[in-house]
Amino acid sequence: MPRTVTSCADCFAWGLTYAQGICMPCYNFAAPHKGYPSGECAACGRVQRLKQGYCRLCWCQAREDRTRLASDARSAVVLAPYLAGIRWQQLFLSLSDRRQAPPRTAPRRYGTKGRPSKQPPPHAARPRSAWLQEPLLPPGPRHYRAVVDLRAGPPPDNPWLAWGLHLAHTIAEARGWEPTAQRAMQRVLVMLLAEHREPDRIRVSDFAAVTARQYINLDYVVEILTTMDIVDDDRPASLEGWMATRLAGLPGPWRRDLSNWARMLRDGSPRSRPRHEGTVRTYVAAVIDAAASWPQRDHLREVTRADVTTHLATLHGRRREAATTALRGLFRWAKTHKLVFRNPTHGLRGPKVPDPIWPLLEPDDISASVTAATTAQARLCVVLAAVHAARPGQIRALHLDDVDLAGRRIIIAGNSRPLDNLTAQALLDWLTYRRERWPNTANPHLLVSTASAMSLAPVSATWIL
Template identity: 45%
Template sequence: MPRTPAPRNPTGVPDAGRVPASCRACLAWGVMAYRGVCRPCYEFAARHQGTDTCAACGRDLPVHKAYCRMCWCQARLDRPPAQVPRHRLLLPYVRQVRHHQLFLAGLPAPRDLVQTRPRRLGVGRGVLGPPPPKPPPPAAVRPRTRWLQPALPDQMLDQVPRRYRYGRFDLRKPQTTPDNPWLAWALHLAYGMAQTHGWSGTVHRAVNRSLVMLLADHHDGEVVRTSHLREVMRRHRHPLRRTTQVLEAMGILIDDRPAAFQVWLNAKLADLAPAIAAHTRTWALTLRDGGPRVRARGDQHARGYLHAALPALRDWSARYHHLREITRDDVLAHLDTLHGHRRMMAAVTLRSLLAWAKKNNLIFRDPAARIRVGKAPQPIFQPLTDEQIAQTVQAATTPHARLYVALAAVHAARNTPIRALRLDDVDLGNRRITIAGRTRPIDDLTHRLLLDWLDHRRTRWPNTANPHLLVSVISSNGLDPVSHIWLERSLKGLPASLEKLRIDRQLEEALTHGADPLHLARVFGLHPTTAIRYADSARALLERPHESDLSPSPRTHGSDGGKGGT
């Protein structure tokens, strides 16, 4: 029977204008919506194109293994209930079909007839409880190596990458030991990591499949390269991070990937003059890693400095070939095109780059010396409106979103301290919480949200070993905190972000207590300079309330960490 589309129903009412009839294939009585056949027979014909004579009933119909769908349904009814397990095939019973039990189309089949295995009662599984867990793999240790074949050079390994395949070991068979001792050791380590880190069953099974594919033919002295491993894991959609943890514990993984900062740096400097790009690369690496009499600043500091200096370097690369050709007029001409914070940041980065070049004798004279950077005026913090806060509260619909909104709006916690919160930082009995090393009292709202989140966390990830308070689907299988993206995903695009909620909380405290910087430093643990800045903003709003869209609102939280609630 060729596949034909289902007839359209112009009235929009199910089965409108259709007359009950008997299916031409299985003889079931009901409303036929597929040109004289019921929907199961229509789908059966779509899977098995063409018609043939059924070996049981002798009719000319679409068949599967020489039998029509009606005979297969009758064989399922004739099979004894004790032989319901999935491995018992229907073929012996469909050969014995000599009659057919008629039925109504569109009705669900009895549960005791359509089930493929004995049901178990328990928490959502059936009568006998959940199936027993699979036994752990046999204990194994590192294989003893007696003689090693010298490894091939790296150039030959890159030209002829190794092809990984699944071995002869079947993980579905319980209590079997792989013939490869390296694979047996890897499976034993993976089981221990799964128990220690709280891996889910899906992740553990995926890691086992990856290990079978990688180590089924592993020999002594061989190593696994991360550059080859990433392609294989991506092709088969296997978890790369958990698999590399097992391989690192075995000591057979070589991480030959280029550093992420090096890749980013090469891409940024690709369109610069060769000499300028070489000196800029060395300067950026010195900012990140440090050097003689230079303190290491880290990746983010080096990225920010290079991002601010790139516009000037691209402009100069179009005219010059070396940093020594740059003059003071060139630096001033570039700074004149910028204003505010961008001008100040560009002046700081150019002074850093050219001073480093002069110190290392790459230029004869520092053209940026004695160029005053100036100090950008500090803006006045503005409080959030009730409508902006209401939008954020309405968007926080999940337990974790409501919790970190409360931590930012009540306790003025930053993004990173919220991610770093651990379970032992929360003392529900004494109603105390430790954020960024400072212990604060827990108000009623935060206490209720903490209880809701802990109940959700215990139900959703009962076996996780992650010590952090907030966990996600990814972090629940490890020990790392959640990512910034996961934390701010619910508030993306809203006017009141976590950072603005934190600023609004500290500004509201300053407005309530008369712009006292000592009080702000004691309550929130602020640096004296930051506390003075919040006090100045509050004093400006109190003296000139027309600069703000709203006066100090009555939604105060109190200086004791928010006992007043939101």
């Protein structure tokens, strides 16, 4: 947009003007999305864009008149009474039109970045109760709200709140939380514990929305309340919601049996160990695809061996291996619980897909991949995968102690490997960025993110991808 120094065509202010010879405030005032109509100004009579019948120049003049004529608090805030009395215009420079911050009512406190950190909460322990009043009726849902502004006064005098604030401060110091996260946690704890009494229990479903409004991770709040042993985590398992969505298109008997089988896989049984939730989702998704290919089968007992082999013939590689394992496990479980008369997968053997042997990358390919990565963490992940053949899970599991820059060694999945120049430089770049971005984090992992920097867990699988 071309710029020049001249008088604005709309407000006559001297300064930088842009398209159509107007200054930036007048350009924004006439923006189409604001919907201000054009017409004759009620004060100056010019044909301009009008806000409530007055042009921008008259609004600026009304602000000047208010500063000079206001006699009480209300007159110092409202502009409308001064618009009708405008009879002249005081020209100004475009820079002088910028609004100034109101004067401070209290002296500035000096310290780190101008404001010293507040004193940490005093040490506190679990309150001792001489007696307990058991509730007569089960408690209903509670609605938490702000009780006190911690910037204006101390927290309420409640021993449970004092203990919660002490625990939050201890965790924040140990994990290097940012001050904004510490203040958000304090506000949430004040809302939850200001009126807490033993043996009351706090349900997660009652305050989940509170943590979202305060921009604090719900799991961190649950961790503190779990340490205090006053929380009931009634959140539905993530697998339940996923199954309800994926199984919605199947007949009722399929939904019932697949849900029970998936819960058995997740929780385990006397004769089987619990499976990882990712494994459960993979198996359930494979069975759902198979059930979708059998629209005429409304129950597990109606599935024949021909149905199974026909479906598996349409799959290849890893998908066929996973589907075979899932179907065998499902019908074995159904036969044990007497849901089917015969197991249609008895004796069925699926293909064993060998792990692929990845060819070595040429130096030019590695250089091109590293150059394409635009961030320090992306370059490090590319180098570890391309040079050291590290898998995503192994990269996420790397600790700071696994890197020995002085000795030029790195330990990946328990194997010590020499550090080449490319990997060493990528590690130096990432460690420099990590120290500048999260200087106080206590996370021992090599890779950290904004979320994992506040905890001790590795980065998520989706972050590294």
